[in-house]
Every structure is written in structure tokens, then in C-alpha cells.
Amino acid sequence: MIEGKGISKEFRSGRGRVQALADVSFSIETGKAVAVVGKSGSGKTTLLNCVGGLERPERGKVSCFGVDILSLSGKALCLFQRRNAGFVFQYGNLLSYLTVFENVAFPLTLKGIRGKGKEKRVQELLERIGLPDVGAALPHELSGGELQRVSVARAIAHSPKMLLADEPTSSLDSTTGWNLIELMFDMGKEQGCTMVVSTHDPEIIDLADASIHLRDGKITKEDR
Amino acid sequence: MLPSLGFWIKTAFLFLFRSGRSTAVLSLMLLTAVATLIFLSALAVGISDAMIRNSVSLYSGHISGFALPQALKRENLFVEGVTNVLKRLSRYGILSNEGRIETVVLIGIDPLEELKSAAIWKKTLKGKYLKGRESAVFLSRPLAEKLDVEPGEDLRFSSGPGAASTRFTVSGIYQTGIDQLDRSIAFCPLAVIPAGAETWSAAIFLEEGADPESVISIYHRALSEEYDFKSWAELMPDLKQLVDLNYISMGFVTVLVFGVVSLGIACAFVIFILKNLREYGIMKAMGATPGEMALLIVAEVILMNLAACFIGVLVGVLAVFVVGKTGIDLTAFTSHNRYFTVSAVIFPRLTFYSLGLPPALAFLGSLAAAIWPAVLVARRKAADVLRIV
Ligand SMILES: Nc1ncnc2c1ncn2[C@@H]1O[C@H](COP(=O)(O)OP(=O)(O)OP(=O)(O)O)[C@@H](O)[C@H]1O
Ligand SMILES: [Mg+2]
Numbered sequence: 299m300i301e302g303k304g305i306s307k308e309f310r311s312g313r314g315r316v317q318a319l320a321d322v323s324f325s326i327e328t329g330k331a332v333a334v335v336g337k338s339g340s341g342k343t344t345l346l347n348c349v350g351g352l353e354r355p356e357r358g359k360v361s362c363f364g365v366d367i368l369s370l371s372g373k374a375l376c377l378f379q380r381r382n383a384g385f386v387f388q389y390g391n392l393l394s395y396l397t398v399f400e401n402v403a404f405p406l407t408l409k410g411i412r413g414k415g416k417e418k419r420v421q422e423l424l425e426r427i428g429l430p431d432v433g434a435a436l437p438h439e440l441s442g443g444e445l446q447r448v449s450v451a452r453a454i455a456h457s458p459k460m461l462l463a464d465e466p467t468s469s470l471d472s473t474t475g476w477n478l479i480e481l482m483f484d485m486g487k488e489q490g491c492t493m494v495v496s497t498h499d500p501e502i503i504d505l506a507d508a509s510i511h512l513r514d515g516k517i518t519k520e521d522r
Numbered sequence: 523m524l525p526s527l528g529f530w531i532k533t534a535f536l537f538l539f540r541s542g543r544s545t546a547v548l549s550l551m552l553l554t555a556v557a558t559l560i561f562l563s564a565l566a567v568g569i570s571d572a573m574i575r576n577s578v579s580l581y582s583g584h585i586s587g588f589a590l591p592q593a594l595k596r597e598n599l600f601v602e603g604v605t606n607v608l609k610r611l612s613r614y615g616i617l618s619n620e621g622r623i624e625t626v627v628l629i630g631i632d633p634l635e636e637l638k639s640a641a642i643w644k645k646t647l648k649g650k651y652l653k654g655r656e657s658a659v660f661l662s663r664p665l666a667e668k669l670d671v672e673p674g675e676d677l678r679f680s681s682g683p684g685a686a687s688t689r690f691t692v693s694g695i696y697q698t699g700i701d702q703l704d705r706s707i708a709f710c711p712l713a714v715i716p717a718g719a720e721t722w723s724a725a726i727f728l729e730e731g732a733d734p735e736s737v738i739s740i741y742h743r744a745l746s747e748e749y750d751f752k753s754w755a756e757l758m759p760d761l762k763q764l765v766d767l768n769y770i771s772m773g774f775v776t777v778l779v780f781g782v783v784s785l786g787i788a789c790a791f792v793i794f795i796l797k798n799l800r801e802y803g804i805m806k807a808m809g810a811t812p813g814e815m816a817l818l819i820v821a822e823v824i825l826m827n828l829a830a831c832f833i834g835v836l837v838g839v840l841a842v843f844v845v846g847k848t849g850i851d852l853t854a855f856t857s858h859n860r861y862f863t864v865s866a867v868i869f870p871r872l873t874f875y876s877l878g879l880p881p882a883l884a885f886l887g888s889l890a891a892a893i894w895p896a897v898l899v900a901r902r903k904a905a906d907v908l909r910i911v
């Protein structure tokens with residue numbers, strides 16, 4: 299279970315203060331796929347970052363599978379992330395100086411998995427995403443859709459408990475995006491991941507188990 | 523279990539290797555600095571060598587032996603590192619020419635052996651240097667002027683007023699530009715020197731780079747503690763200081779250059795890293811710790827610098843080797859300098875100092891240069907980095 303209670307996050311910038319999240323509370327059941335929906339600037343990215351520990355809210359509580367991640371110190375949080383979280387961003391997910399294989403293997407190595415076991419796992423994943431032959435390629439040699447598929451494989455490689463995807467389809471055309479979301483949800487379910495996906499795309503909402511609607515940093519609607 | 527050091531070093535290597543062009547451009551500054559400073563340090567060593575070589579080869583040798591007994595043979599002094607030993611006998615007395623008299627030191631030398639090692643014969647001003655066993659003298663110019671003699675004219679030497687005198691023909695007149703030699707000194711072949719004191723003195727010449735002090739200690743151990751040997755450094759403290767000064771100023775230059783180069787590398791690396799900031803943001807989002815990020819950056823800087831140092835050393839050594847074959851003629855800058863009386867050709871030479879100092883400082887500098895970029899990356903929040911498009 300992923301739980302947020304009274305999360306508030308404020309940014310100070312050239313525009314003055316922006317309340318990106320204002321007293322947001324939600325709970326996501328383990329193993330479910332949840333869509334976070336809202337207009338641009340509504341706070342979707344900020345919410346995902348707070349759940350994944352990339353951003354620290356001023357107020358509130360974030361608990362992932364019983365761990366209060368805001369209470370974790372810097373290094374403990376890093377170790378928590380490398381074991382339990384996988385991220386897919388909007389674009390540019392892969393390390394450009396590492397091959398596809400090395401990219402997918404990266405979270406495995408971070409977790410301490412090496413040798414044959416690691417190689418087998420990476421190859422399995424590449425086959426699962428339908429790109430068995432791209433291991434030796436560098437990211438710039440792949441298409442946008444292929445890149446996002448590899449990103450999903452990497453985010454899931456180390457079997458994290460949660461998969462956080464921030465508008466993973468927004469750089470893709472609709473069919474490719476649709477296929478990617480299906481693949482991601484299927485693979486996430488196979489691994490037993492709890493998934494949180496932010497999107498503009500109403501079709502994704504239909505595929506998800508539940509959805510959280512944001513506007514100006516506040517939750518306007520929760521569907522189950 | 524955390525991934526090993528090796529994983530981060532390998533990742534650093536892949537980053538550098540796959541961004542080959544950036545890496546090459548970044549390395550260029552360090553490579554050039556290392557190569558240049560190796561060459562300059564070797565040149566500094568070469569200049570010191572030349573000053574020592576000039577000073578010792580003119581007359582005194584690397585080691586001078588004083589008041590050596592007849593029992594000690596010249597042959598006994600040939601030990602490891604010694605290339606030649608010149609035997610000399612001194613007689614104090616009076617040289618006279620038609621009423622002009624001067625107190626002098628008459629020094630008996632072996633003309634042929636002296637030709638091999640000492641260079642005073644190159645300083646012949648008029649007439650000829652000594653040869654063989656003829657009853658001739660080779661005078662300093664001030665002495666010849668005081669006695670008003672020219673080559674070919676005769677002089678008489680006696681050990682004191684009223685003592686028996688020996689006739690010598692002036693074979694040549696020399697001028698070295700060094701006060702200690704341009705005094706009342708006259709040389710003659712050992713074979714014809716008048717009888718006198720039993721002791722002799724030695725001028726001992728060593729191979730390039732051999733340490734006079736260790737040769738002296740061999741003499742003291744193998745022969746006798748009593749014998750009086752002094753190295754050129756003891757006899758010419760001014761030259762010793764000049765050589766040290768030469769090294770120290772070169773050391774200063776090296777330290778300063780690498781200070782500047784390290785700052786340059788730090789700046790260039792910061793730009794390199796800012797350009798690739800997203801990569802580090804992604805790693806952080808995957809849970810890489812600030813320590814691991816810092817390790818990665820330090821490994822990148824060190825790997826790049828090791829490679830640049832390695833190539834720089836090769837280039838520097840090559841330059842020293844090429845220039846060392848012919849040497850650099852600095853006569854125009856040294857003609858009035860008493861430390862370059864014989865030859866002003868400089869041969870750059872690699873020593874532990876000239877080869878070791880530049881890369882060592884470059885390495886230390888690169889460690890320092892890694893701090894800023896490492897801190898920069900370790901402190902940046904992944905969320906902020908990833909927001910940048
Ligand atoms: N680091 C920051 N500095 C200043 N303002 C920020 C920062 N991060 C977010 N904001 C602001 O907070 C608000 C919420 O931003 P957020 O990125 O979460 O929106 P979003 O729903 O993800 O939008 P989009 O769909 O365009 O990605 C926005 O108004 C944004 O300008
Ligand atoms: Mg966003």
C-alpha cells in the first residue's frame with residue numbers, strides 16, 4: 299500500500315510562490331495500477347516525485363509499503379529507491395553512454411545482482427519487450443517508441459514494488475503510446491508492481507484500476 | 523550488497539570512452555602540460571649538467587684529491603663510475619725572465635691524459651698546449667704578461683732564491699676566465715717537473731649522473747679514511763647553489779602550471795558534467811547514492827588524467843630523446859658566463875625529478891580538480907536535474 303497524507307509542496311521561482319500540491323491525501327492498494335490525471339501544471343510530476351522520494355514535501359506523510367520514506371536519511375532513501383522503485387520519465391530515460399543492455403542491467407547491478415543471473419534477466423526482458431536484438435545498441439540508435447519500451451524494461455528489471463511513470467507516452471503517437479501502456483501494465487502486473495502513472499490521456503484512465511484527478515495541486519476526484 | 527568499486531570505474535571508463543571526442547579535447551590541455559613540463563624539467567637538468575660539466579671538465583674533475591701519498595697509485599682510484607684520474611704534482615717556486623720574477627705554482631701534469639678529460643687545453647690563447655716529455659710550460663695569460671713572455675721564449679724555474687734552476691720553453695698561453703686558474707700558475711709535463719714534495723693531487727672524472735659523494739665513500743672504505751677527497755659541490759658551493767636554485771625554480775614553475783591546469787580541468791569538467799547532468803540525474807533517480815556519484819566523477823577525472831598523463835609522458839620523453847641527440851646550443855646566452863666556459867650545448871636529460879615530478883603533480887592536481895564537479899553532482903537533486911529539458 300502506498301499512502302499519502304496531507305502532502306503539501308510549494309515552489310519558489312521567478313513567478314513567486316507556486317503551491318504545486320496542497321494538502322493531498324490518497325491511498326493506492328498494493329498491486330494496483332493508478333492513473334494520475336490533470337492538466338499541465340496541476341502537480342502530477344510533483345506528486346509522483348514525492349511518492350518516489352525524489353522530492354521532499356514541506357508537510358505531510360508518505361508511506362510506501364509500511365516505510366515512512368520522509369523519515370529516511372539520504373543514503374537510506376537511496377537504498378530504499380534502488381530496491382523498491384522504478385521510474386519511467388517522459389523522455390530521455392536511458393544513460394546515453396551505456397548500451398541498451400548496460401542500461402537495463404544498471405538497476406540490477408545497483409541491487410547487487412551480477413554475472414549469469416543478471417545477463418539472463420536482461421535478455422528475458424529484452425525479449426519480453428519485443429526487442430531481443432538491441433542489447434548492443436546505444437540509445438541514440440533507437441526510435442522513440444523503442445526507447446520507452448527499453449525504459450519500461452529497465453524500470454522493472456530489479457522487480458521493484460512500485461513503478462512510477464510520468465507521462466511515459468506523451469512523446470509517442472497514440473498507437474505506439476497505447477501499446478506501451480499495455481506492455482507496461484502487463485509487465486507490471488506480472489511482477490506484482492504497484493503502478494502510478496501520470497497522464498493527459500483519457501484512454502489510459504480506462505486501462506487503470508483507479509485514477510486520481512488533480513487540479514491546481516488539489517485532488518478533485520478519485521475513481522476506483 | 524552494494525556494487526563494487528570496479529563497477530563505477532567501468533562505468534566511468536565507458537562514459538569517457540563513448541564520449542571520445544569530448545574526452546580527447548579535455549585531455550589535450552593536460553597532455554600538453556605534462557609533455558611540456560617533462561621537456562622543460564629535462565632541460566633544467568641539462569642546464570645543470572652543462573654547468574657542472576663545464577666547471578669540472580675544465581680542470582678540477584668531479585672529485586679532487588689533495589696531498590695523496592706516493593704509496594697510493596693512480597690506478598687504485600679507478601672504481602665504479604670513475605672515467606679518468608689525472609695525477610698532478612705541485613711545486614712552489616719562482617719563474618724568472620730577464621730580471622722579471624714571479625712566485626708561481628708549477629703543476630706537473632700528464633699532457634695526454636689531461637687531453638682526454640680536462641678541457642683547459644681548449645682555452646689556449648697563443649702558442650700550443652704541452653705534449654709528451656718536452657721541457658715546456660703552459661702559462662696563464664696574467665702570468666705571461668707579468669713575465670713579459672711569448673710562446674717560444676725561455677724561462678727559468680727555481681724553488682727559491684739561490685736554488686738551482688731549470689730551463690723551460692713557453693709552449694703556450696691560456697685564459698679560462700676563471701680567477702682560480704688565471705693566476706700565477708704554470709703547467710709542465712710530469713716527466714720534467716723538478717724534484718720536490720712527495721704528495722700528489724688527483725682530478726677524478728665521473729660518468730654523467732654518478733654521485734661524487736658515493737665514490738668518495740668508496741675511496742674512504744676501500745683505501746683509507748685519511749685521504750682528503752672533496753667533491754665539486756664542496757669546492758664550488760656557488761655552483762652547487764646555482765644548480766639547486768635551477769631545480770627549485772623549475773619546481774615552482776611546475777607546481778604553478780599544474781595549479782592552473784588543474785583549475786582548467788576542473789572548469790572544463792564542470793561544463794562537461796553540466797552538459798551531461800541528466801545522466802547523473804537518472805542514476806540518482808535509480809537510487810545511486812551521493813557517495814557513488816562522487817566516486818563516479820572522481821573515477822572519470824582520474825581515468826582521463828591518467829590517460830592524458832601517459833600520452834604526455836610519451837610525448838615529453840620523445841621530445842627529450844630527439845633534442846637530446848643534437849643538444850641545444852645556448853652559446854649566445856652564455857658567452858660571458860663562467861659556468862659555460864667550455865661548451866654551451868645543453869642536452870636535456872631525464873631524471874627521476876624531470877620525469878617524475880610533472881606526472882605526479884598532474885595526478886595530485888587531477889584529484890583536486892575532481893572535487894568541484896564531484897560535489898556539484900553529489901548535491902544536485904534528481905528531481906531538479908530531470909526537470910531541465
Ligand atoms: N522546481 C520547481 N520550481 C518552481 N516551480 C515548480 C518546480 N516544480 C514544479 N513547479 C511548479 O509546480 C506546479 C506543478 O508542477 P508539475 O510539474 O508537478 O505539474 P504537472 O502536472 O506535472 O505538469 P505537466 O503535465 O506539464 O508535466 C507548476 O505550476 C510548476 O510550474
Ligand atoms: Mg509533469
